[in-house]
Amino acid sequence: THGAAGLGDALADVLGHRLDPTPGSAGGTEPRSLWTGPDRWLVVSEQLDRFALARRIREAGPCPTLVTDLTDGLPAIDLVGPRARELLAHGCPVVPADGQVARTLLALQPVTLLGEAHRMRLFTDRGLVPFLWDWLARHAPLAAA
Structure with missing residues:
Protein backbone atom coordinates (compact mmCIF):
# COMPACT_ATOMS: atom_id res chain seq x y z
CA THR A 1 0.00 0.00 0.00
CA HIS A 2 3.04 2.27 0.37
CA GLY A 3 1.48 4.14 3.26
CA ALA A 4 -2.05 4.47 1.86
CA ALA A 5 -3.81 6.55 4.49
CA THR A 22 1.92 -3.58 14.94
CA PRO A 23 4.84 -5.72 13.75
CA GLY A 24 4.06 -9.41 14.19
CA SER A 25 0.33 -8.90 14.70
CA ALA A 26 -2.45 -11.22 13.56
CA GLY A 27 -5.91 -9.66 13.45
CA GLY A 28 -9.37 -11.17 13.18
CA THR A 29 -10.46 -14.78 13.11
CA GLU A 30 -12.02 -15.36 9.67
CA PRO A 31 -10.55 -13.92 7.60
CA ARG A 32 -7.27 -13.17 9.37
CA SER A 33 -4.84 -10.40 8.52
CA LEU A 34 -1.19 -11.21 9.18
CA TRP A 35 1.28 -8.34 9.38
CA THR A 36 4.20 -9.19 7.08
CA GLY A 37 5.90 -5.80 6.87
CA PRO A 38 5.24 -2.08 6.98
CA ASP A 39 1.99 -1.45 5.08
CA ARG A 40 1.81 -5.16 4.10
CA TRP A 41 -0.59 -7.85 5.26
CA LEU A 42 -1.30 -11.40 4.21
CA VAL A 43 -5.06 -11.95 4.39
CA VAL A 44 -5.98 -15.61 4.82
CA SER A 45 -9.35 -17.31 4.85
CA GLU A 46 -10.42 -20.92 5.06
CA GLN A 47 -14.04 -20.16 4.17
CA LEU A 48 -14.34 -17.19 1.82
CA ASP A 49 -14.08 -17.35 -1.96
CA ARG A 50 -10.62 -16.04 -2.77
CA PHE A 51 -11.66 -14.14 -5.90
CA THR A 68 -2.41 -9.98 -5.15
CA ASP A 69 -4.00 -13.42 -4.90
CA LEU A 70 -1.22 -15.74 -3.67
CA THR A 71 -3.46 -18.76 -3.05
CA ASP A 72 -1.82 -21.05 -5.59
CA GLY A 73 1.73 -19.96 -4.83
CA LEU A 74 1.75 -19.71 -1.04
CA PRO A 75 0.42 -22.92 0.51
CA ALA A 76 0.11 -23.48 4.26
CA ILE A 77 1.55 -26.35 6.24
CA ASP A 78 -0.12 -26.89 9.60
CA LEU A 79 1.95 -28.33 12.42
CA VAL A 80 -0.31 -29.65 15.14
CA GLY A 81 0.68 -31.00 18.51
CA PRO A 82 2.38 -30.07 21.74
CA ARG A 83 5.87 -30.20 20.21
CA ALA A 84 5.27 -28.16 17.06
CA ARG A 85 7.18 -25.17 18.43
CA GLU A 86 10.07 -27.38 19.51
CA LEU A 87 10.26 -28.86 16.02
CA LEU A 88 10.41 -25.42 14.42
CA ALA A 89 13.03 -24.26 16.93
CA HIS A 90 15.49 -26.80 15.44
CA GLY A 91 15.73 -24.79 12.24
CA CYS A 92 14.15 -21.43 12.90
CA PRO A 93 15.52 -18.45 14.86
CA VAL A 94 12.05 -17.07 15.67
CA VAL A 95 8.98 -19.06 16.72
CA PRO A 96 6.00 -16.76 17.31
CA ALA A 97 3.78 -16.89 20.36
CA ASP A 98 0.05 -17.56 20.07
CA GLY A 99 -1.64 -14.87 18.00
CA GLN A 100 1.65 -13.59 16.61
CA VAL A 101 3.25 -13.69 13.16
CA ALA A 102 6.91 -13.94 12.21
CA ARG A 103 8.57 -13.57 8.81
CA THR A 104 11.67 -15.68 9.25
CA LEU A 105 13.74 -18.55 7.87
CA LEU A 106 13.15 -22.25 8.44
CA ALA A 107 16.06 -24.43 7.35
CA LEU A 108 17.39 -21.26 5.64
CA GLN A 109 14.19 -20.94 3.56
CA PRO A 110 11.80 -17.95 3.81
CA VAL A 111 8.56 -18.63 5.66
CA THR A 112 5.75 -16.78 7.40
CA LEU A 113 4.74 -18.41 10.68
CA LEU A 114 1.45 -17.90 12.51
CA GLY A 115 1.34 -19.08 16.11
CA GLU A 116 -2.03 -20.37 17.26
CA ALA A 117 -2.99 -22.23 20.42
CA HIS A 118 -3.65 -25.51 18.63
CA ARG A 119 -1.21 -25.27 15.71
CA MET A 120 1.68 -23.52 14.06
CA ARG A 121 0.78 -22.48 10.51
CA LEU A 122 3.65 -22.14 8.08
CA PHE A 123 3.26 -20.29 4.76
CA THR A 124 5.95 -20.69 2.12
CA ASP A 125 6.51 -20.64 -1.62
CA ARG A 126 4.99 -23.66 -3.36
CA GLY A 127 8.37 -24.72 -4.73
CA LEU A 128 9.80 -25.02 -1.20
CA VAL A 129 7.09 -27.33 0.14
CA PRO A 130 8.81 -30.64 -0.77
CA PHE A 131 12.09 -29.51 0.79
CA LEU A 132 10.45 -28.20 3.98
CA TRP A 133 8.17 -31.21 4.29
CA ASP A 134 11.25 -33.47 4.09
CA TRP A 135 13.11 -31.28 6.61
CA LEU A 136 10.17 -31.43 9.03
CA ALA A 137 9.95 -35.23 8.72
CA ARG A 138 13.70 -35.65 9.32
CA HIS A 139 13.69 -33.37 12.36
CA ALA A 140 10.41 -34.54 13.96
CA PRO A 141 12.18 -37.23 16.05
CA LEU A 142 14.32 -34.50 17.67
CA ALA A 143 11.19 -32.72 18.93
CA ALA A 144 9.63 -35.98 20.13
CA ALA A 145 12.57 -36.82 22.39
Whole structure:
Protein backbone atom coordinates (compact mmCIF):
# COMPACT_ATOMS: atom_id res chain seq x y z
CA THR A 1 0.00 0.00 0.00
CA HIS A 2 3.04 2.27 0.37
CA GLY A 3 1.48 4.14 3.26
CA ALA A 4 -2.05 4.47 1.86
CA ALA A 5 -3.81 6.55 4.49
CA GLY A 6 -6.98 5.05 5.90
CA LEU A 7 -6.38 1.48 4.74
CA GLY A 8 -7.17 -0.06 8.14
CA ASP A 9 -10.48 1.79 8.35
CA ALA A 10 -11.37 1.17 4.71
CA LEU A 11 -11.00 -2.60 5.05
CA ALA A 12 -12.66 -2.96 8.45
CA ASP A 13 -16.07 -3.73 6.93
CA VAL A 14 -14.60 -6.27 4.48
CA LEU A 15 -12.41 -8.09 7.02
CA GLY A 16 -14.54 -7.62 10.13
CA HIS A 17 -11.57 -6.02 11.91
CA ARG A 18 -9.11 -3.18 11.46
CA LEU A 19 -5.66 -3.95 10.10
CA ASP A 20 -3.19 -3.88 12.97
CA PRO A 21 0.04 -2.08 11.98
CA THR A 22 1.92 -3.58 14.94
CA PRO A 23 4.84 -5.72 13.75
CA GLY A 24 4.06 -9.41 14.19
CA SER A 25 0.33 -8.90 14.70
CA ALA A 26 -2.45 -11.22 13.56
CA GLY A 27 -5.91 -9.66 13.45
CA GLY A 28 -9.37 -11.17 13.18
CA THR A 29 -10.46 -14.78 13.11
CA GLU A 30 -12.02 -15.36 9.67
CA PRO A 31 -10.55 -13.92 7.60
CA ARG A 32 -7.27 -13.17 9.37
CA SER A 33 -4.84 -10.40 8.52
CA LEU A 34 -1.19 -11.21 9.18
CA TRP A 35 1.28 -8.34 9.38
CA THR A 36 4.20 -9.19 7.08
CA GLY A 37 5.90 -5.80 6.87
CA PRO A 38 5.24 -2.08 6.98
CA ASP A 39 1.99 -1.45 5.08
CA ARG A 40 1.81 -5.16 4.10
CA TRP A 41 -0.59 -7.85 5.26
CA LEU A 42 -1.30 -11.40 4.21
CA VAL A 43 -5.06 -11.95 4.39
CA VAL A 44 -5.98 -15.61 4.82
CA SER A 45 -9.35 -17.31 4.85
CA GLU A 46 -10.42 -20.92 5.06
CA GLN A 47 -14.04 -20.16 4.17
CA LEU A 48 -14.34 -17.19 1.82
CA ASP A 49 -14.08 -17.35 -1.96
CA ARG A 50 -10.62 -16.04 -2.77
CA PHE A 51 -11.66 -14.14 -5.90
CA ALA A 52 -14.58 -12.42 -4.16
CA LEU A 53 -12.40 -11.53 -1.15
CA ALA A 54 -9.63 -10.05 -3.34
CA ARG A 55 -12.21 -8.06 -5.31
CA ARG A 56 -13.85 -6.72 -2.13
CA ILE A 57 -10.46 -5.69 -0.71
CA ARG A 58 -9.47 -4.03 -3.99
CA GLU A 59 -12.74 -2.10 -4.19
CA ALA A 60 -12.70 -0.99 -0.55
CA GLY A 61 -9.04 0.00 -0.33
CA PRO A 62 -7.87 3.55 -0.91
CA CYS A 63 -5.69 4.17 -3.94
CA PRO A 64 -3.05 2.96 -4.36
CA THR A 65 -3.75 -0.48 -2.87
CA LEU A 66 -2.11 -3.49 -4.47
CA VAL A 67 -4.01 -6.75 -3.96
CA THR A 68 -2.41 -9.98 -5.15
CA ASP A 69 -4.00 -13.42 -4.90
CA LEU A 70 -1.22 -15.74 -3.67
CA THR A 71 -3.46 -18.76 -3.05
CA ASP A 72 -1.82 -21.05 -5.59
CA GLY A 73 1.73 -19.96 -4.83
CA LEU A 74 1.75 -19.71 -1.04
CA PRO A 75 0.42 -22.92 0.51
CA ALA A 76 0.11 -23.48 4.26
CA ILE A 77 1.55 -26.35 6.24
CA ASP A 78 -0.12 -26.89 9.60
CA LEU A 79 1.95 -28.33 12.42
CA VAL A 80 -0.31 -29.65 15.14
CA GLY A 81 0.68 -31.00 18.51
CA PRO A 82 2.38 -30.07 21.74
CA ARG A 83 5.87 -30.20 20.21
CA ALA A 84 5.27 -28.16 17.06
CA ARG A 85 7.18 -25.17 18.43
CA GLU A 86 10.07 -27.38 19.51
CA LEU A 87 10.26 -28.86 16.02
CA LEU A 88 10.41 -25.42 14.42
CA ALA A 89 13.03 -24.26 16.93
CA HIS A 90 15.49 -26.80 15.44
CA GLY A 91 15.73 -24.79 12.24
CA CYS A 92 14.15 -21.43 12.90
CA PRO A 93 15.52 -18.45 14.86
CA VAL A 94 12.05 -17.07 15.67
CA VAL A 95 8.98 -19.06 16.72
CA PRO A 96 6.00 -16.76 17.31
CA ALA A 97 3.78 -16.89 20.36
CA ASP A 98 0.05 -17.56 20.07
CA GLY A 99 -1.64 -14.87 18.00
CA GLN A 100 1.65 -13.59 16.61
CA VAL A 101 3.25 -13.69 13.16
CA ALA A 102 6.91 -13.94 12.21
CA ARG A 103 8.57 -13.57 8.81
CA THR A 104 11.67 -15.68 9.25
CA LEU A 105 13.74 -18.55 7.87
CA LEU A 106 13.15 -22.25 8.44
CA ALA A 107 16.06 -24.43 7.35
CA LEU A 108 17.39 -21.26 5.64
CA GLN A 109 14.19 -20.94 3.56
CA PRO A 110 11.80 -17.95 3.81
CA VAL A 111 8.56 -18.63 5.66
CA THR A 112 5.75 -16.78 7.40
CA LEU A 113 4.74 -18.41 10.68
CA LEU A 114 1.45 -17.90 12.51
CA GLY A 115 1.34 -19.08 16.11
CA GLU A 116 -2.03 -20.37 17.26
CA ALA A 117 -2.99 -22.23 20.42
CA HIS A 118 -3.65 -25.51 18.63
CA ARG A 119 -1.21 -25.27 15.71
CA MET A 120 1.68 -23.52 14.06
CA ARG A 121 0.78 -22.48 10.51
CA LEU A 122 3.65 -22.14 8.08
CA PHE A 123 3.26 -20.29 4.76
CA THR A 124 5.95 -20.69 2.12
CA ASP A 125 6.51 -20.64 -1.62
CA ARG A 126 4.99 -23.66 -3.36
CA GLY A 127 8.37 -24.72 -4.73
CA LEU A 128 9.80 -25.02 -1.20
CA VAL A 129 7.09 -27.33 0.14
CA PRO A 130 8.81 -30.64 -0.77
CA PHE A 131 12.09 -29.51 0.79
CA LEU A 132 10.45 -28.20 3.98
CA TRP A 133 8.17 -31.21 4.29
CA ASP A 134 11.25 -33.47 4.09
CA TRP A 135 13.11 -31.28 6.61
CA LEU A 136 10.17 -31.43 9.03
CA ALA A 137 9.95 -35.23 8.72
CA ARG A 138 13.70 -35.65 9.32
CA HIS A 139 13.69 -33.37 12.36
CA ALA A 140 10.41 -34.54 13.96
CA PRO A 141 12.18 -37.23 16.05
CA LEU A 142 14.32 -34.50 17.67
CA ALA A 143 11.19 -32.72 18.93
CA ALA A 144 9.63 -35.98 20.13
CA ALA A 145 12.57 -36.82 22.39
